[in-house]
Amino acid sequence: MLIGERFTYPLEPLHRVISKTVKKYPDALAYKYQDQLLTYSMLEEQSDYMAAFLMANGLCPGTVVGVLLDRSATLVVTLLAILKAGGVYLPMDIDFPEDRILYMLEDSGATMLLTYSDKRVFSAENLTVINLSLAEIAQLKPELPRVSHEWPAYILYTSGSTGRPKGVKVTHQNLVNLLMSMFSFPGMVHTDKLLAVTTISFDISNLELFLPLTAGATLVMADAATARDGKALFRMMKQEQITFMQATPATWKLLLLSGWDEKLDIKIVSCGEPLPKDLAEKILERCASLWNMYGPTETTIYSTGKQILKTDRVITIGKPIGNTEVYILDDQLNPVPWGEIGEIYISGDGVTQGYFAQPELDAEKFVIDPFKDGSAKMYRTGDLGQLTADDEILYLGRLDKQIKIRGYRIEAGEIEYQLKKCPEVAEAVVTTRTDRSHDLRLVAYVMLKDFALNLNFKSLQHDFKDRLAQELPSYMIPSEFYLLEELPLTLNGKIDYKALPAAVRKTTGKVIASADTELEKNLFAIWAEALDTTDFTIDDDFLDVGGHSLIALYIMNEIEKLLGKTVPISALYEYPTIRKLAAVLDNGISDSLAASLVKLKSGGDKHPLYLIHGNGLNLLNFNALVQYLPDDQPVYGFQAIGLNASDAEIGTMEQVAARYVKELLHQNPDGPYLLAGYSYGGNIGIEMARILKNMGKEIRLLALFDANAQNSEKYNSWTSRIGRKILRQGPKAVWFTRSLVKTPAKAIGYQLFLLRNNANRILQKLRLVKQEKSIGVFEQLERVTQKYNEAYYNYRIKPYDGEIYLFKAAERVYFVDDAEQLGWGKYALKVHVREVPGDHKTMFEEPNVATFAAELTRVIDAINCA
Structure with a gap:
């Protein structure tokens, strides 16, 4: 459990808190939009007049008022007026489709709609539509009703999983607690100038509009066109001398791409979606301070946050804000052990009143907080999190299908x-x-x-x-x-x-003319056939246009037919575009391509990570994992020896490891070394680590990716083999029953796969079916696979004088004797187990690979810091 700072704040409605600010800073500039300027006293007076007007037109306490206004001084005045009159505002983007607006109005029970456009006409039962551009606002001081801090201030609609958006009721108290907490975290004072860039249909806009007004600061509002134009937005930041700005990572990327290349005295808040580390590093070079904030609409905009520093190795979502508690719980609502992954639950003064007229969804998402007395509620976010050693929260993605794009939450x-x-x-x-x-x-x-x-x-x-x-x-x-x-x-x-099939676009052959040489045209045709699309150019990366290991084999086989010579698969790493590949084929294959060691990712000054192939022999299955690793993490990979040289000797597992070590030392003679082996590549990794340690080299990490420590039955007597098989049947039956209940498709699919393979092997031995003969690259792959299998069959695992980090797949389609440590406990000094989502294969695929990469990065960062 993480508990935010306890502090007292006024249990008053938001507009009363702002009125107190008006008395402190009556002549200070409260609001600026283009040439529209309002002091605090003018804002107070105009919102009073507007409140009187709205009350005269039927607005009474509890009335839900739809707000369909573009950016202007009228927007802020109107929102304050609705609150003063005891109403609940319903913010809607003026670009929303009419059907969506009508649904929100009807679902919320809104009886009033405020707009200042006569271009769109809305008709709904019991709805009063007021065009503010035509309204005559009399300068009358209203008799304002008493408004409770427990009343809703606004209803904000988010995307809904049932096919319709759902409204969240946010109270005055929820909002005031957030704003008061923000005074110190990340901090705002009356001399600040905040630039508002967010549409009012996005919940973070409420912080933009009201945080400066409760602090006595200045709210500067950008128009919609400027908010979307990086260059114009950057000019505005400089001209207006903005000191505080919040936005999603997408906006910060836009500003960087638009030429933000100088340091500004501005506090930056990133929110709405995860902040990439490389983006954070670029922003830090250009601002006074950077803050990463997190929170769902249901707990009032922000619930956690932290200041990001240059020394941070991992970007977390920090700790709870004031009067907020955050729990990371398992399915039984028990706190997970430190370092384990669980679901993020949020409790405290930010938890809203729930969804409008959706009691079943309320009961599911807003549950009794078991860690408090009484009926206090906590919100189950559906987000996965993990506590770090610094008691900060690491955000690890969604439990369900919900999507976040550019800060918008989408069902x-x-x-x-x-x-x-x-x-x-x-x-x-x-x-x-x-x-x-x-x-x-x-x-x-x-x-x-x-x-x-x-x-x-x-x-x-x-x-x-x-x-x-x-x-x-x-x-x-x-x-x-x-x-x-x-x-x-x-x-x-x-x-x-x-x-679902990979999303690869298919069009006609519109770009083949971009190929200049005959070889480029031939390669384009081979790629187009293999990828089943021509929607790429000769400068597109093979992996970016849908390539993977099987397609790579097909392409190399076709190139061999075309040129009459073998081209190593590693060529697609070194030369991943048609233009680059054609150039190297014209000039001849270099010695580096015949090596097993392949550069997968360059850049950065961290110690390189060395990945070791599994049964697939090549490295293409690591592609997604490599892409998710930080930009400053160099990565190399060892692919099978025989893939690049058809006459290469494989030898024993120890000889394979020695060959890889030789190439490793040539590339990196000093170390320290980070090794990671997948499947039986884990055995090669242990042998490499043993050789390097005997040479006095430092092994900083030995990681095994779902590798099972099981020796071949070759060295066991036939009696012990039979005995072992008999003893395994009971646990194996229990495992199969559980997996059948948990993942029936995978359990049955794997058993059918084994049945077909065994049946096919028997039929081939009886010569009842003809074995298909592989040719070209496929024949070579088959031959190399057989040699590696022989090496593995003859191999005996020996104890390793060091620690192992085991990244274990959470799902298992085959039975293992030791489900906890996959048998490595008896071979290593210590085994650190990290469970990652997916099975032996899908752990490297979306969406599981993102979590896998994050966990691997955390381990590497922790080891490097130790």
Whole structure:
């Protein structure tokens, strides 16, 4: 449990707190928008007049008022006026589709809508629409009602998993506690100038609008066009001498790309989505201080945060803000042990009143806090977290399908619901992919009702976007649509997201003309056939356009046919584009490509990490893991010896390890060394570590990726083999039963795989079926695999005089004798187990690999700091 600072704050409505600020700083500048200026006394007076006007038009305490106003002084005045009159404001973006606005108005029970545009006409039952641009606001002082700090101040709608957005009721007390906490964390004083860049439909806008007004500072508002223009926004930051600004990482990236290259005396708050370490480092060079804040709408904007320093090795979401408690719990609501992963729960004065008119969802998400007396509630965020050694919280992603893009919280179910309303659509699935600039994009998979419609799918995509735009805000429109003949399902009938095809765009051969030489054209044709698309150029990276290990083998086999010579797979690491690959093929294969050691990621001054291949022999399965590791972490990989030289001798496991060590010392003679072996590559890693230690070298990390310590049965007598098999049957039956209940599709699938393999092997021995003969690269791969399998079969694990970090897959499709340490406890001085999501294969795939990489980075950083 982490407990934020306890402090007292006024149990008063927000507008009364701001009125006290007005008395302290009556002539100070409260608000600036272009040439519109308001002092604190002017703001107080105009909001009083507006409150009188609204009350005269029917606004009474408890009234929900829809606010559909663009950025201007009127916006802030109106929000304060609604609060003074005892109303509850419902902020809506002026760009929202009409259907979404009407739904929010009807669902919230709003009886008044404020706008200043006559271009959009809204008609709903019991709804009074007031166009403020036509209204005559009399200068009358109202008799304001008594407003309780426990009343809702606003209702903010977030995306909903059931297909409709859901409204969150935030009280005056929730908001005042947050604002008062922000005075010291991250800090605001009356001399500050805050630049507001966020639309009012995003909950962090409430902090932008009211934090400066409670501190006596100045609120400077950017117009919508400036907020989207990095260059214009940077000019405004400088011209207005802004000292405080909050935004999502997407906005900070925009500013950097737009030329922010000088240091400003400004406090930066990053929020809404995870802050990448490389982005943090760039921002720190250009600001006075940087703060990373976290919190869902349901607990009032921010619940935790921390100041990010240059010395931070990992970006955490820090500790709780004032009057807030954060727990990391397991499924039984028990605190997880330190260092373990659990779900983040938030309690305290920021926990809101819950969802509007959704009691079942309330009961699910707002649960009794078992660590407090009485009926206090805590909110289950659905986010995964872990406590660090500094008692800070490391955010590790979502438990469910919820998506965060550019700070917006999106329920895929809401988009799917709207897509399935299209008459052509039978089923739809919405998920995400990371584009080439590492930004997250929404992707929709669609199955149509009539097969004949498939021919018109390209034109239908535009129709889908147009229809979705009528119901959803722009940030919820998928950027890409893919056609499916049928949706992949698990055995229990649910959508199998992991079985969805990779999002690789398919178009016509529009760019083949960019290939200049005959070899480039031939390589383009080979890639296009292998990737089943021509939507790439000769300068696109093989892995970025959907390439993986099997495709690489196919491509190399086709190149061998084309050129009549073997090209090592490592060429696709060193020369991952058609242009680069063609150039090296023209000039001849260098000796470096015949080596086992391949550079996977350069840059940074950290000690390199060396990955050792598993049964797949090459390194392409490590690609996603490498991409998720920090930019300043160099990574190298050892691929199998025989992949680059068909006549290479493999020898024993010890000889393989010695060959890899030789190449390692040539590249890095001094160390210290970080080694990580996958599957039986773990055995090679242990042998390499043993050789290096005997040479007096420092092994700083020996990591094993789901490697099982099991010796070959070769060295056991036939009686002990039979005895072992008999003794394993009981535990094996228990394991299979559990896995059948937990993951039936995987359990049955693996058993069928074994059955087919064994049956096929028997039939081949009986010569009842003909064994297909591999050719080219595939023949070489088969030959090398057999040699490595022989080396593994003849290998005996020996004790290792050191510690091991075991990264163990949480799901297991095959039985092991020691499920806890995979058998390594008897071979190492100590085994540190780190469980990562996925199985032996999918631990390296999305979405599991992000958690895997984060955990590996934490271990490396901790070891380097020790």
